[in-house]
Amino acid sequence: MSDTALLSAHTGPADGAASTASTASTASTAAPPRTGRARAVLGWLFVVVLLIGVALLSLRMVAAAPALTGVLNPASPGPNGARALAELVRQQGVDVEVVHSRTAATAASRSGATLVLSDPVALSDDAVTDLLDGAERVVLLSTSARMLALLDLGVSAAPSADASAGLVAGCALPEFAEVGEVRPERVFTPAAGVVGCFADADGDAALLVGERDGTRISFIEASRLLSNDRLADDGNAALGLALLAQGEPVVWYVGSLEDGDRRADTPATLGELTPGWVSPAVLLLLLAGIAVIWWRGARFGPLVAESLPVTVRASETMHGRARLTARAADAPHAASAIRTGTRARLAVRLALSPRATPAEVADAAADRIGVPRGSLHRLLDGPPPADDRELIELARRLAELETAVETAARTERTRP
Structure with a gap:
C-alpha cells in the first residue's frame, strides 16, 4: 500500500468529520442569503405584476358616456328622480x-x-x-x-x-x-x-x-x-x-x-384619440422597464444598516454657535437669534401660527398684557443693537416680555 493511501486511511475519518462540519456550517451560513434573495425576488415579482395590471387598465380605459337617466327618471327613487x-x-x-x-x-x-x-x-x-x-x-x-x-x-x-x-x-x-x-x-x-x-x-x-x-x-x-x-x-x-x-x-x-342619433357629440375613446402606434410603444416600453428592473435588481444585495460615526446634540450645536457669535462680537446677529426665539415662544404661548409675522405676534402680546402696540413692534422687530450693552438691554426686555405674557396667560386660566 502506498504512502498516499496510508495517509488517506489514517486521516480519513477525522478529515471526513471536519469536512462534514464545514459543509454544514457553510450551508447554515448560506441559508440566510438565499432567504433574503427569495424575498427580494418575490418583492420584484409583486412590482412587475402591479405594473402589468396598471398597464392593462390603462389600455382598456375609455371615456364613459354621461348618464341621462338621473333627472326626472320615473324609475329612480333618488332625490332628483320622478x-x-x-x-x-x-x-x-x-x-x-x-x-x-x-x-x-x-x-x-x-x-x-x-x-x-x-x-x-x-x-x-x-x-x-x-x-x-x-x-x-x-x-x-x-x-x-x-x-x-x-x-x-x-x-x-x-x-x-x-x-x-x-x-x-x-x-x-x-x-x-x-x-x-x-x-x-x-x-x-x-x-x-x-x-x-x-x-x-x-x-x-x-x-x-x-x-x-x-x-x-x-x-x-x-x-x-x-x-x-x-x-x-x-x-x-x-x-x-x-x-x-x-x-x-x-x-x-x-x-x-345609445338611443340618440347625435353621434358626433359622443366623446371619443382614448384609443380613438391616440395614433395606432401608441399602444404597442407603451407596451414595449413597459416590457423594457420590467427587463431593466430585473437586470438591475439582481445586482443589489440586502440592505445594511450603518450607524453614523458621530452624534451631535442640539444643545452642543447651539452653544457652539453662541461661542462663535460671542467671539466675533456680532451683536446684530445675536439679537436676531434672540428675537427669533422669543417670537417663536410667544407665538406658541399666544396660540398663533408658527408662521405668524412679528407684527402679528406683537399685536397679540400687546392685547394680552395691555400695553401699546408700537413699543412691542420696535422691541420684537426693531433695529439691531449697536454694541453689547444694547444687546444685554434688549435680551432683558425680551425676557420681561415673555414673563409678562406667561403671567397674563396663567391669570386668565385661573380666573373664575
Whole structure:
C-alpha cells in the first residue's frame, strides 16, 4: 500500500468529520442569503405584476358616456328622480309605461297615449320632430333654448320676485284651476297663440301650452318641481297630476346616448384619440422597464444598516454657535437669534401660527398684557443693537416680555 493511501486511511475519518462540519456550517451560513434573495425576488415579482395590471387598465380605459337617466327618471327613487310622480299618476287609474327606445315611444304615442319626456339632448332636431309629430299630446318636463326655438313656443324671460313668492294658474285651461301656488324654476314669454299658465305680473309664464301640427305640447321646467324631494311642496303634486293624469295612458320616454342619433357629440375613446402606434410603444416600453428592473435588481444585495460615526446634540450645536457669535462680537446677529426665539415662544404661548409675522405676534402680546402696540413692534422687530450693552438691554426686555405674557396667560386660566 502506498504512502498516499496510508495517509488517506489514517486521516480519513477525522478529515471526513471536519469536512462534514464545514459543509454544514457553510450551508447554515448560506441559508440566510438565499432567504433574503427569495424575498427580494418575490418583492420584484409583486412590482412587475402591479405594473402589468396598471398597464392593462390603462389600455382598456375609455371615456364613459354621461348618464341621462338621473333627472326626472320615473324609475329612480333618488332625490332628483320622478318615481313618486309616476306612482301618483298610477294611483289615479292612469297606466304609465316607461320606454327607453324612440321606436317604442313613437309607436305608443301614435296609439293615443300621452308622450312624456325630458329635454332630449341626445336627439337631433329631425329626430325630435319625428318623435313629437306622431303624438296627440306631449308633455316636456325640462326645457332648453333649443327646444324653445324648435317648437316656437316663446323665449326665455328673466325670473321675477313673483315667481319666487308663488304663482297660481291664472289661465283658461280647466285642468290647472285647482293646482294652487307653485314656485317655478324658469319663466318664459309666450309666443303668439301660445297659452301661458302660472304667469307673473309681467305676463311671463312658467307653463306654455301650444299646438303644433295637431299636437298639443305642454312645456315646463319641472326638474325640481316634480322631483321626488319637492313633489310634496306647494301645489307641485297637483301640477304633476294636471299634466299627466288626464285619462290617456302615459308613455314616459327616458332617453340615452345609445338611443340618440347625435353621434358626433359622443366623446371619443382614448384609443380613438391616440395614433395606432401608441399602444404597442407603451407596451414595449413597459416590457423594457420590467427587463431593466430585473437586470438591475439582481445586482443589489440586502440592505445594511450603518450607524453614523458621530452624534451631535442640539444643545452642543447651539452653544457652539453662541461661542462663535460671542467671539466675533456680532451683536446684530445675536439679537436676531434672540428675537427669533422669543417670537417663536410667544407665538406658541399666544396660540398663533408658527408662521405668524412679528407684527402679528406683537399685536397679540400687546392685547394680552395691555400695553401699546408700537413699543412691542420696535422691541420684537426693531433695529439691531449697536454694541453689547444694547444687546444685554434688549435680551432683558425680551425676557420681561415673555414673563409678562406667561403671567397674563396663567391669570386668565385661573380666573373664575
